[in-house]
């Protein structure tokens with residue numbers, strides 16, 4: 001389940017539709033402070049089904065919708081699509097095993113209306129979680145390390161650290 | 170009350186007697202991870218009278234005494250001396266106004282025996298605090314920013330941030 | 339289940355004991371599961387001893403040593419139960435040149451089996467990666483993605 | 498006393514509103530004292546708007562923006578009630594080149610009145626300082642201080 005492509009529009013500072021293509025090997029993301037690098041990480045976390053606005057640095061989930069700049073008005077919805085290569089069919093629910101690629105999408109409107117999509121068709125969060133379960137894509141406790149979190153692992157209390165290993169168990 | 174000199178022996182990783190001379194302007198301290206840079210900052214904090222072992226990354230104050238390495242045995246006491254230039258006599262207690270330099274020292278023995286020194290003579294923590302009061306040397310809440318603390322200022326709760334400004338008031 | 343956690347814990351601990359000296363160029367480390375209370379589950383204690391130093395309370399370690407110890411643990415878990423991808427946001431920020439070099443070498447090796455995405459300000463990390471994207475904000479408040487350079491000469495489309 | 502805190506708060510707020518745009522090359526920021534409860538004292542809220550961006554919850558800012566905002570506040574307090582010296586341990590770690598440059602410029606200016614000690618891994622900061630000390634651990638676990646270079650050619654004794 002390698003990531004082939006990430007597409008964002010209206011997500012945080014990515015006002016315009018942006019496509020990130022991921023190749024083999026190690027991908028680096030660079031740029032000045034505040035340009036949007038960690039927002040790309042947030043987009044991945046969000047489209048994988050993150051339910052906590054706080055873990056995306058927001059106070060409510062609406063905070064992920066492009067809120068405008070000094071010269072641009074806010075947008076009314078945020079959308080992120082992530083496309084995976086299906087390199088391990090056995091790990092997926094039956095209905096997806098024959099496909100070369102799987103695309104998962106998530107949309108949030110300022111009205112509060114929220115949608116998930118699987119291969120462009122409406123789906124529930126439950127379906128999205130089923131897709132990720134077998135491949136371990138959902139184990140973000142140790143597969144996505146947000147900025148500042150590496151320092152917390154050592155200073156955390158012993159009981160809190162347990163969670164990261166539990167995710168792998 | 171500029172720092173002229175800092176002298177450490179047996180303090181954390183500074184097993185041997187080490188003298189740091191401070192000149193005019195900006196002093197930089199560099200070196201690889203774990204070589205002892207932050208320990209220098211801890212030494213300054215400690216000789217100024219820090220009472221909390223936790224703020225020095227220790228569990229008890231004994232943790233500041235050189236604890237040995239794989240090839241060196243522990244030492245039995247830690248000592249730090251800090252020498253200030255007396256450039257503002259009016260800020261000092263009367264008895265020190267005539268001196269060109271003031272030296273404050275602190276020693277801690279593994280037995281728990283603890284001493285303060287002012288110009289090589291035994292003193293109490295109270296005397297040390299009196300010396301620092303007028304010049305503002307003691308206002309370390311905003312004059313010493315330990316590694317990792319700058320990130321905490323923004324994530325702190327509003328009530329906790331108050332303390333840093335109170336220190337200046 | 340408690341057994342499954344215990345089994346995973348033991349495997350992670352074993353791997354952690356291998357990864358730590360790899361990243362620190364020596365030294366040793368390990369995990370200890372503290373006693374379970376009646377209602378509470380045990381916590382995970384970390385012991386870490388950089389090369390040539392004495393084993394001390396982990397809090398006495400330097401900022402960079404703490405970060406590298408945490409990275410060793412994360413990588414140990416990842417090697418036991420790999421995810422298809424791993425995204426690391428500025429974990430190399432507190433590391434010196436030697437440590438960044440070893441970190442990048444291990445990432446390169448792990449990238450044969452999983453996809454790695456590194457957000458970084460570090461020049462050495464930038465030199466190690468295979469594909470490099472830049473995020474810019476020419477227009478304040480509006481992010482754009484650009485392709486910076488690719489080691490094999492091909493181009494990734496970034497719209 | 499409450500009045501003295503309020504007076505200091507107002508002066509720090511005014512200075513903070515000047516320092517922030519200096520370090521961010523624009524934008525604006527301010528502090529707000531939240532309501533005092535019966536027993537509780539008010540807390541200090543921070544508002545920060547980097548240049549060209551919209552004012553948002555401070556938690557949405559990037560890691561570097563948060564650090565530079567905190568530095569602006571610390572420097573504002575320092576300028577209102579200077580201490581004889583200021584020691585900053587790796588506060589420049591999350592900053593990009595442009596921000597590190599402005600940070601160092603302001604430190605240089607403030608160093609005319611107070612002594613500054615910067616612990617850093619950052620090359621640009623190393624180039625800006627007047628005196629540079631290196632800490633080494635040739636013998637594992639044992640720190641030694643060395644003089645690295647001085648801009649005016651004189652040497653600092655480091656035993």
Ligand SMILES: Nc1ncnc2c1ncn2[C@@H]1O[C@H](COP(=O)(O)OP(=O)(O)OP(=O)(O)O)[C@@H](O)[C@H]1O
Pocket residue numbers: 011012013031032033034035036037038039040063064065066067068147473479547550553557558559560561562591
């Ligand atoms: N909903 C939103 N609409 C518009 N802009 C937003 C939104 N949410 C966050 N931002 C902006 O995105 C910026 C943060 O971006 P991000 O955290 O990705 O930066 P970064 O590239 O990781 O920087 P650093 O190197 O400092 O970590 C902030 O300036 C913030 O104001």
Ligand SMILES: Nc1ncnc2c1ncn2[C@@H]1O[C@H](COP(=O)(O)OP(=O)(O)OP(=O)(O)O)[C@@H](O)[C@H]1O
Pocket residue numbers: 180181182200201202203204205206207208209232233234235236237316388391394398399400401402403432632638
């Ligand atoms: N009492 C002690 N005796 C011996 N060594 C000690 C003692 N206390 C701390 N140390 C050692 O000092 C080292 C930490 O030093 P310090 O925090 O100054 O590093 P640093 O140069 O700031 O590194 P970084 O760049 O990673 O922040 C640790 O390896 C720790 O084990």
Ligand SMILES: [Mg+2]
Pocket residue numbers: 037038039147427559560561
């Ligand atoms: Mg970031």
Ligand SMILES: [Mg+2]
Pocket residue numbers: 206207208316400401402586
């Ligand atoms: Mg340090």
